[in-house]
Amino acid sequence: MTWVNGPIVVGAGPAGLAVAACLDTHGVPSVVLERDDCIASLWQRRTYDRLRLHLPKQFCELPGMPFPADFPEYPSKHQFLSYLHSYAARFHVAPRFNRAVVSAQFDHAAGLWRVHTETSSSSSPATAEEEYIGRWLVVATGENAERIIPPEYSSSGSSGFSGPVSHVSEYKSGAPYAGKKVLVVGCGNSGMEVSLDLCDHGARPAMIVRGAVHVLPRDVLGVATFSLASLLLRFLPLRLVDGLLVFLAGVFLGADLPRLGLRRPTGAGPLEMKNSKGRTPVLDVGALDKIRKGDIEVVNAGVKRLVAGGAELVDGRFVAADAVVLATGYHSNVPQWLKGSECLFSGEGYPKVGFPEGWKLGESGLYSVGFTRRGLAGVSLDAVRVAADIATAYHNNNTNTNTSSSSASV
Numbered sequence: 001m002t003w004v005n006g007p008i009v010v011g012a013g014p015a016g017l018a019v020a021a022c023l024d025t026h027g028v029p030s031v032v033l034e035r036d037d038c039i040a041s042l043w044q045r046r047t048y049d050r051l052r053l054h055l056p057k058q059f060c061e062l063p064g065m066p067f068p069a070d071f072p073e074y075p076s077k078h079q080f081l082s083y084l085h086s087y088a089a090r091f092h093v094a095p096r097f098n099r100a101v102v103s104a105q106f107d108h109a110a111g112l113w114r115v116h117t118e119t120s121s122s123s124s125p126a127t128a129e130e131e132y133i134g135r136w137l138v139v140a141t142g143e144n145a146e147r148i149i150p151p152e153y154s155s156s157g158s159s160g161f162s163g164p165v166s167h168v169s170e171y172k173s174g175a176p177y178a179g180k181k182v183l184v185v186g187c188g189n190s191g192m193e194v195s196l197d198l199c200d201h202g203a204r205p206a207m208i209v210r211g212a213v214h215v216l217p218r219d220v221l222g223v224a225t226f227s228l229a230s231l232l233l234r235f236l237p238l239r240l241v242d243g244l245l246v247f248l249a250g251v252f253l254g255a256d257l258p259r260l261g262l263r264r265p266t267g268a269g270p271l272e273m274k275n276s277k278g279r280t281p282v283l284d285v286g287a288l289d290k291i292r293k294g295d296i297e298v299v300n301a302g303v304k305r306l307v308a309g310g311a312e313l314v315d316g317r318f319v320a321a322d323a324v325v326l327a328t329g330y331h332s333n334v335p336q337w338l339k340g341s342e343c344l345f346s347g348e349g350y351p352k353v354g355f356p357e358g359w360k361l362g363e364s365g366l367y368s369v370g371f372t373r374r375g376l377a378g379v380s381l382d383a384v385r386v387a388a389d390i391a392t393a394y395h396n397n398n399t400n401t402n403t404s405s406s407s408a409s410v
């Protein structure tokens with residue numbers, strides 16, 4: 001059992017690093033528990049080679065340390081990772097790796113959090129278990145903790161398809177797919193960008209687009225669309241900004257998107273959709289051109305099941321494929337390990353109280369960082385608030401403890 005004098009932070013992605021760094025600047029020690037063997041494992045292990053930040057860098061930096069001045073407006077994943085390594089070093093964040101939190105529960109009698117971890121190593125079949133105990137628990141496991149594999153693509157849902165079926169989190173580049181027909185499922189940023197990458201590597205992608213999607217230009221006349229939106233949001237209501245974004249998309253991307261198979265949702269606009277449903281608008285970095293040229297085929301139907309040589313669609317059609325890449329999204333894993341806090345976290349693993357309040361959850365010392373569907377900017381906002389709140393309690397607590405212990409010793 002390990003007593004933690006300070007908060008226990010679960011997850012060493014940007015959110016865990018940011019909150020631990022902010023705590024450090026407040027003079028509060030913390031223990032960061034990470035299931036993987038490195039920081040920012042989503043970025044390091046589960047993303048493709050060509051990935052760049054798709055918001056301008058000023059919206060993606062963590063509290064207390066700007067990106068190096070020579071970074072481009074949209075840093076590459078390698079640049080982002082080198083920034084994160086420097087960030088962790090600068091703020092003395094040294095996570096405990098290979099510790100997957102399997103349960104965390106508040107012990108009401110003791111007024112403390114009890115956190116259990118498991119370590120499985122490839123060299124030994126035995127699983128090591130540990131218990132950490134502390135007054136505060138910070139959930140920083142992210143909105144993208146687990147990949148989504150829809151049932152029609154699971155081995156039990158498919159019959160006779162012999163090609164590889166993988167999730168986009170395993171995709172590095174299109175090189176192994178050269179000359180192959182690849183079914184890409186999903187048209188979020190991952191599906192669009194992987195389809196583009198497959199084209200660039202001489203593969204032939206067909207992209208399953210079963211619903212509607214907001215596509216925006218990443219930049220408009222050299223200005224980042226996101227910067228423009230952030231500026232407009234200072235003066236105008238969200239609905240109006242969304243209307244302007246859709247108008248700009250029509251002007252700069254063309255009015256033929258529905259004809260290409262990319263229908264825009266009729267209800268919520270792009271930012272409203274991001275905030276309410278977590279569905280990020282696609283920021284186009286070149287896939288649209290490839291769709292227009294016919295290099296990426298858009299298939300407007302869901303898949304019923306995978307069969308020999310391809311996929312049977314729900315409308316009865318057949319699409320040939322040698323391989324399938326699932327760009328079907330991610331989900332939070334908080335309900336799997338956070339016990340007894342169902343009144344605070346939804347079944348989907350998000351705080352029940354929405355932005356901007358969801359960073360502090362109840363009175364038991366439970367906090368969350370990175371669940372506001374606002375990307376890295378949201379992470380930073382949460383981290384600053386959480387660290388300041390915990391620091392106040394930590395320093396008050398220490399003052400009281402010191403006073404009582406010194407008076408006891410008198």
Ligand SMILES: Cc1cc2nc3c(=O)[nH]c(=O)nc-3n(C[C@H](O)[C@H](O)[C@H](O)COP(=O)(O)OP(=O)(O)OC[C@H]3O[C@@H](n4cnc5c(N)ncnc54)[C@H](O)[C@@H]3O)c2cc1C
Pocket residue numbers: 010011012013014015016033034035036039040041042043047051052053054055059060099100101102140141142143144145333337369370374375376377379
């Ligand atoms: C491909 C991709 C690109 C993105 N690009 C951008 C972008 O350009 N700009 C932007 O603002 N946002 C972007 N995002 C949003 C993304 O959510 C953030 O970039 C960021 O990674 C969120 O940080 P996080 O720490 O909350 O989550 P993560 O980066 O997912 O980190 C969570 C950490 O918790 C660990 N963990 C999970 N469960 C456990 C457990 N039970 N026990 C211990 N550890 C655990 C994980 O291994 C991981 O290291 C992108 C997301 C994806 C998937």
Ligand SMILES: NC(=O)C1=CN([C@@H]2O[C@H](COP(=O)(O)OP(=O)(O)OC[C@H]3O[C@@H](n4cnc5c(N)ncnc54)[C@H](OP(=O)(O)O)[C@@H]3O)[C@@H](O)[C@H]2O)C=CC1
Pocket residue numbers: 051052053054055150168185186187188189190191193208209210211212279280302303327328329330
């Ligand atoms: N920085 C960058 O450049 C990048 C950022 N990202 C970010 O990562 C996060 C995750 O993105 P992404 O991986 O694209 O996931 P998303 O959740 O954004 O998209 C999932 C896609 O899969 C589709 N889908 C889900 N289930 C099925 C199914 N059973 N059959 C057919 N289609 C299905 C969805 O369509 P439907 O609407 O029909 O459910 C949707 O199009 C986002 O926030 C995104 O912005 C991702 C890549 C690059």
Ligand SMILES: O=C(O)C(=O)Cc1c[nH]c2ccccc12
Pocket residue numbers: 054055226271274280281283373374375376
């Ligand atoms: O790329 C992502 O996943 C992000 O979460 C970044 C992001 C936060 N808010 C947005 C609004 C529009 C497009 C991207 C984002």
